Amino acid sequence: MxxxxxxxxxxxxxxxxxxxxxxxxxxxxxxxxxxxxxxxxxxxxxxxxxxxxxxxxxxxxxxxxxxxxxxxxxxxxxxxxxxxxxxxxxxxxxxxxxxxxxxxxxxxxxxxxxxxxxxxxxxxxxxxxxxxxxxxxxxxxxxxxxxxIVIIANSDNQPHEAYTNSDLKQMLPFLRSLFKQTAKQFSASPEEYMAASKKNSPMNFLWKGVNHKVYLAVNKMMIAATFLLSYYTYSNTTQLLSLRRPQSVGYRKENWYVMSAFKRRAFKVINIEIGDHHIDIPKYCIDFFNTLLEVSKLVDSSSDALLIQACWENKKAPLNNAFLRDFNSIFVKKNFPMYDSMGRELRFSVSRFRATGSIISQINNNEIEAALLLNNTPETIKRHYSDGNKLENNIMMQEAALIRAEQAKNLTTVEKAKETLHIKVLKYEELQDKLSPQIKKAAHGSYCADPFGEKSKKFSKKINSHNLHKANLACADLLNCFGCTHQVIVQSVEDIWCLLSFKECIEESIYYHLNARHFDHNFNQALEFIDKKIIPKIDKKIFNDAEIKLMEVGRHPLWLSPDSILMVK
Incomplete structure (x- = not known):
């Protein structure tokens, strides 16, 4: 050279x-x-x-x-x-x-x-x-x-900090309003806004009584959609930005959408579901997702197109981290500054929305279910998604210390101390009710539409009679889920794989029984319902993929040994 x-x-x-x-x-x-x-x-x-x-x-x-x-x-x-x-x-x-x-x-x-x-x-x-x-x-x-060279331990990892409720009350309405208004205007004149540059064809965005001009509005619309998806699905940035536009799947007059995203480090495909009966998604977000599908098709109508794309001057490009960064540092900071309770600038972050979902999941369930939800190992959940929000943690610790001090000073009860100090402490059960979604996932891969209903009360009464836990527990009578009117089957590979693992574990447990009659008495009703009522209605491709996963990966970790099913019984 x-x-x-x-x-x-x-x-x-x-x-x-x-x-x-x-x-x-x-x-x-x-x-x-x-x-x-x-x-x-x-x-x-x-x-x-x-x-x-x-x-x-x-x-x-x-x-x-x-x-x-x-x-x-x-x-x-x-x-x-x-x-x-x-x-x-x-x-x-x-x-x-x-x-x-x-x-x-x-x-x-x-x-x-x-x-x-x-x-x-x-x-x-x-x-x-x-x-x-x-x-x-x-x-x-x-x-x-x-x-x-000096070798040191990786000992100062900082977990992602979850958003507080007050943070979400500022951020989510803004994102929903921005997406809804820009999507409506875009749908009315897609050619105009896809050809727009930084200096022409702005959209109008009405926020808190003030009308704002939004340039490159298609990009802003898609960025708002990205952050909303991160909140609804708890997925990470790479997965969201690589999602292909999904196909709709119908089942019992109910619709949901399945999108496959490749997770490079784990070398596996992750299914992200959005629909009426998914544990992660509130019902009101279905309108948002249907709108996102419509505008995504207007941006790029080709088959197998990315769900989320940037578009300006009739040029299409995958959305990337630079777009998300500029949205925070230029668009939001300049026009719509937001601050948390400590006066720090609020920035929209996929990682923090993901951490927020993890905390909610761990409050409702446990680290194992949170790990399944976020497609991580329980160790990763403990290390990166378990600390919650520092401000809320400090407030709770201060309130607990004040209550204990008042209780000791005046020799009173906890309830009296709370009343004197005017501190309202949310009970764990109340927090669960506040945060719990309507649909709760069971250990065998199906879902329950009424986890805290009448059957929950009977289950809790039965458990409490053994002095195991004094609380209102979600129904966990797994065998009686099959045939229950509240059972919901979501057609995803992960859930059907878990269900098939449960079924195989039941079948293997026959060796632990006295005879075939003893086995039929315990499990025949559940097996018949799975074979005759559930499996015939599962989409063939999803069922085949779940069977392949069962053969290649093995059974779900919860159902590796027939001992597991005997403990359930």
Whole structure:
């Protein structure tokens, strides 16, 4: 490479986790300080670094790693390594030398000790350098140079903070109103708004009695839809932005929608359901989702199109994190600033909506069900989605301390202390009633439309008679669900797989019975109902996919052993 000119062959085209295309430009590495691509093309005010051998080796190494790593990981490697090179240039040190590498890692460690870097950031930086140096052929000894760096534990993870009720009361009405108003105007004149630019064809948005002009309104409409979906489904950003427009599935005159999204790290397909009888979704959101389907078809009518897309000047593009970031930092901050109870700026965040859903699920159920809901392991739920909101936690702790102090000071009861201090403490059961959705998922994959009804009272009375739990429990009489008028079957692969696992577990338990008659007495009614009333009405593709999952993955974790069904009985 004798020429200093920008060369197209020194670029790698990749796709990000949000399904957008961008380039890793290795031309930048040829110059001191890693200047922007624009400056490299202009060749003004930049200095040649004389490291073309490293440029060629790095591009080759990342191209090879791309065969087994995701594009998002390769992009991360590139930006972490260019940051290292930029530091080397600022210190006037050669990058492929042992003393340089160790000095840089020591610099990062000191930043960690000073609180400028979290442990996870330090670990990511050093592990990235270790991977890259082990794949560079420019110096075979460089991999060993990383052996003497400081190793620390990843101990300062900060869980995502859930939104408080007061936060949601500000945010959700705004999102719903923005989506509803923009969708109505877009549906009336789709061609006009798809051709709109930053300077023409604005929509009108009426908020709190003030009329606002909204430019690039199709993008704002789709961003509002993204945040609402994150609240309703608890899905993460990558899954939401990669959703394909779903097909409607009918069952017993009730409709819901099934969308498949690929979760790269777990290498599996996640089904996200929205419908009248889904545990996660309130009924009033069905109108929102039907409207989203309509405007999505107007933006892109092709089959297998993305559900959510940006559109301006008749150009379509997948929505990505940059759109969500600009929505917060430009559109909302400038025109509709919102603040939480501590005076901090409120920003719309998919991760925080997801954390909010996790907390609600854990209050209603437990960490296992929350893990199923968020498609994570229980350990991940504990680590990242269990802390709730710090402000609400502190308020509850302060109120509890005040009540206890008043109780001790005046030798009174808890109820009297609460009355004296004018503190209303919500009982756990009241909190459950407040947050509980109308539909509750059972352990065998079906749902209950009346979990706290008359059967719940009988079940709670039976449990309380054994002094096991003094509370109003949701009905959990699993075998009697089959044939109950409140049972709801949702046609999703995950739920049908759980149901088939339950059925197989029942069948295997025959070896624990005295004889066939004893087995029939216990389980024949439930098995017959599953075989004759439920399975024939399940969509064939969903049923086949569930059977394949049962064969390939095995039974659901709740029903691995027939011991489980015997405990239920």
């Amino acid at each position: 004798n020429s200093y000119k920008w060369q197209a062959k020194l670029c790698i085209k990749i796709r990000s986790g949000a399904n957008t295309t961008h380039y890793l430009d290795f031309n930048r590495i040829r110059f001191t300080g890693i200047p922007s691509t624009k400056k490299v093309k202009e060749l003004e005010g930049i200095e040649f670094a004389d490291r073309d051998d490293l440029v060629i080796e790095l591009q080759k190494a990342l191209s090879i790693l791309r065969l087994e790593k995701s594009d998002a990981t390769i992009s991360n490697y590139y930006y972490k390594f260019t940051a290292y090179l930029k530091w080397c240039d600022s210190q006037h040190m050669l990058p492929i030398e042992e003393k340089t590498i160790q000095k840089f890692c020591t610099h990062c460690y000191e930043r960690y000790r000073a609180g400028e870097l979290r442990s996870s950031a330090y670990i990511t930086i050093t592990s990235t350098l270790k991977v890259i140096f082990s794949n560079l052929e420019i110096n075979n000894a460089s991999e060993q140079w990383m052996n003497n």
